[in-house]
Amino acid sequence: MQSAPVTKYRPFPPVDLPNRQWPNRTITRAPIWCSVDLRDGNQALAQPMSVEEKLEYFEMLVKIGFKEIEVGFPSASQIEFDFCRRLIEENRIPADVWIQILCQCREDLITRSLEALHGAKRVIFHLYNSTSPAQRRYVFNAERPAIRDIATHAVSFLKSRMAPLVAQGTHIRLEYSPESFTSTELDFALEVCEAVTDIWQPTTAEKIILNLPATVEYATPNVHADQIEWMCTHLTRRDRTIISLHTHNDRGTGVAATELGMLAGADRVEGTLFGNGERTGNLDIVTVALNLYTHGIHPDLDFSDINDIREVYERCTRLEVPARQPYAGELVFTAFSGSHQDAIKKSWDTRKSTEPWDVLYIPIDPADVGRSYKAIIRINSQSGKGGVAYVLEHEFGYQLPKLMHKEIGRLINDLADATGRELTAPEIHDAFQQEYLQRTAPVVLETFKTTERNSTVKCDAKISIDGQARKLTAEGNGPIDAFVRALAETALPKFEVLSYAEHSLGKGAEARAVSYIQVKTERGHTLFGAGVDTNIELASIKAIVSALNRTLAKR
Template sequence: MISDQMRNTQATKTAVNRHGGMQQGSVTKYRAFPPIELPERQWPSRSITTAPTWCSVDLRDGNQALPIPMSVEEKLKLFDLLVSVGFKEIEVGFPSASQIEFDFIRRLVDENRIPDDVTVQVITQAREDLIRRTFESIQGMKKVIIHLYNSTSPAQRRLVFGLDKAGIIDIATRGTQLIKDLVPTIPETQVIFQYSPESFALTEIDFSLEICEAVVDIWQPTPEAKIILNLPETVQIATPNIYADQIEWFCRHMRHRESAIISLHTHNDRGTGVATTELGLMAGAERVEGTLFGNGERTGNVDIITVALNMYMQGINPLLNFGDIDAIRAVYEECTRMQVPVRHPYSGELVFTAFSGSHQDAIQKGMAAWDGAPDAVWEVPYLPIDPKDIGRTYEAIIRINSQSGKGGVAYVMENEFGFQLPKAMRVEFGKIINAIADVRGDELTPQQIYDAFEHEYLQRTSPFSLEAFHAEKAGASSPDEVVCRARVILNGELYELSGSGNGPIDAFVRALNQASLANFTVRSYTEHSLNHGSDARAVAYLQIETPSGRTFFGAAIATNIEQASIKAVLNAVNRVQATMG
């Protein structure tokens, strides 16, 4: 007989075969991108030491990727955010693509919304009608980058345009010449020209150089008035080192390199957009185009926040301020209707959170050791940067579920509520919290952890409760001895006790044991203040051991430390009684 599991497996295979599925055996459907011939490449031994020029393309590339494109008002709000973060170059749209794009750009100009130290960028394909419409949109700007592009890859040449290399070069050079001819029609505007061979990473490297140099020959840039050559990895097709080789090869072989700014524009199809950008900078690029949180077509553009904060955690000023990452994320999500994943680098809700017990313990110890001085080196395990630097708080660093350990529980109790649990008590309470989390099956909030602590250690009022306690020195004949008198209720019956010992706790324990109401010894005792001032309270932690060798902690809070310690004794004894009952 065929089992249900086998039937389901066969049905799945049939469905996969019917609808396609991955090629098995030798994969002939795809070809590896050929490596670049680059003897003695230099980029592997270089480091990033300074921030590049950043250009946000959120308002164009990011906007095009949205199921519901942003309205003019949403684009204005996002533009203001980008300015506040510190972007000095912002691509504001494709003015010939739609009326909304055009109207947005006109709002920026007509309402004088572009700061003097910010240069906006507009993009256009290499078509005459689109170029002329673009010039209409930028009338009155003080400074603008005009970004011209056309596609150059073999597949695009063959399948989309039906042109040879010469025909593709002609598209680029005619577009460049038209822009150059139109620049005098806007004499009040400083124009910077940017050209992109749009499918650079998929194009033969020598042809990419050929078409870019043809454009440079027409534009005639100088070291004082440079052209921007944007070399996109519009679709990722190889490992990041291949793109770095392409960039270094291009920079090595380009004529008039001193008159060009080499710019990167990487996507994330292979999930390596950040790595590709970083290696491209090591290979000689000086400028990066990208988006907040990596929003963009398909799997997205490079995430500028991640690249910038990667630099920051290496001790490099990224020249962008992400000091309130939560506010930035809120505006981004409002304007784009996209959500930042909880595990997104630096920005996600859970990236500064540790659930693992060993991680929690290491974080707690690292936080305790770091002195917080402005010049102190950050060395907290598992946290690559100080969350405070980007506006996050320490409160959510450690959160507790069934995977958590004693270190995380202790961290929450100390940082949220001020309790400095003794080491052995951390183990005991950690097991209690794990058991609760196992039953619940989800995360415990700090308040739930405190409630469990209060229930387990502070509110043990039966079978013992304390009605009165008084202790005093025994007298001159025994200066180190303390005598106590106590009134204790056990199961509703009042007992008057007395005892002596080397302190109030010892005297009280002896009184209980001598009255045969309990039988235990004290293993450890600690105390500390919970707050300061006239209403300061103290907390006492006490561990007892029964004749069988079992240990139990008790804790208590009071404005008088003596009262707290005596109540902690009874709370510990009550926990013993609870296990026996």
């Protein structure tokens, strides 16, 4: 990097827009969406999709709900041409879907593109030419009038040559893009767009689409919004124009630029699923659409099975959705932080289904996009007690008493520290069972039965201590009290029961009972034991033995 001061680069100039309105507006509806996955995203792949893969991808886009789909650049290659023909000849395009094709402002390419469209019902013919000063200087070596003439001549040529298709029933709409719009002087971008519109002669019923692309993202999102609002307020036929956005992500703010562009007056958004595209990619439509959804605005796109969409995307493009990609990434509904886990669990447990979604750290219900609740909290050495309790409850059904959370959390954290990695749910379950349910030393419960005597309960138990059998008997106000009194007659450490909780584990004929007993030792230490049995009484007695064995293990 250059040392300060940085003279190699220059700041992007601001837009003179003293009465800008977009900062005070609110998005209230979804835009018109256009997927450009099959062209912009496909051409960015190291191994472009085959025709069969593109057909599968097209069907997925239709299922999601896209009504405008850019299917390719049929004049650029034979595979693009063939794909367009197959869609049309095999009647794969639903009646309410517009296919869009891209074409440079050249007569031969326009002619070839029209050949690819024979038999199509609804077509958006997307013409573009570069307009920025750098393009004019380095690529075309031309001044403004010549660049404007490229656009207007192409539109005139298209109008003159599309008549046979229109006569056969093809409905053609025009989309025009001054490529590198955001790098073009606004007055010249307006001049070219107005000249194109003059020739096309749109109406309020048959509007022209003026696409204003941030072909390379150079400015902050607020400057992009200023550029869009400037165009919206200076167009002479705004009521006959659909303003379309096509942002890229070179600065990492493609989503923000699009959302502010919508505030600035844009009607339509082009982008790709998960932001696939040249360099850092196109706009991620999934993110913008679900951002709207989390604000109570239906995006008119269906991402309720985001896992399936992601699978098709990854298989056809040979790309991977990053683990932290909004809404679709593997880890976006996952919390490792202990404080986050605790907050998630508390807010999740207390929420009511009739109230607006308000679970801490999770802005969208994972179920709305087909994600699983099971993946929300995962455990490593940074995790807390709430996260461990969540996993044990939602994966295995153990509803641990709140006072027990800290104890089990410390145990699992120590295990995670020792392994140096994330722990799986089965590993957490195994650790819980080994610590609480499977301890068989030094005390083993052999038999236990009770007899009611008026207002008391008598217990008769057989235990072994370090392999030595002992018979115990005592009376108490219940089975637990009687067993504790019986144990007090032995040389085992004395303790008192502080709390008791139980619940069923599973349903139906295979349901079992699980009990949790908190005890306080004669040295003042408190800890829990747990027991599981088909008999609730035996489950609680096993929990006492569990606590006793854990007490002896810590001596």
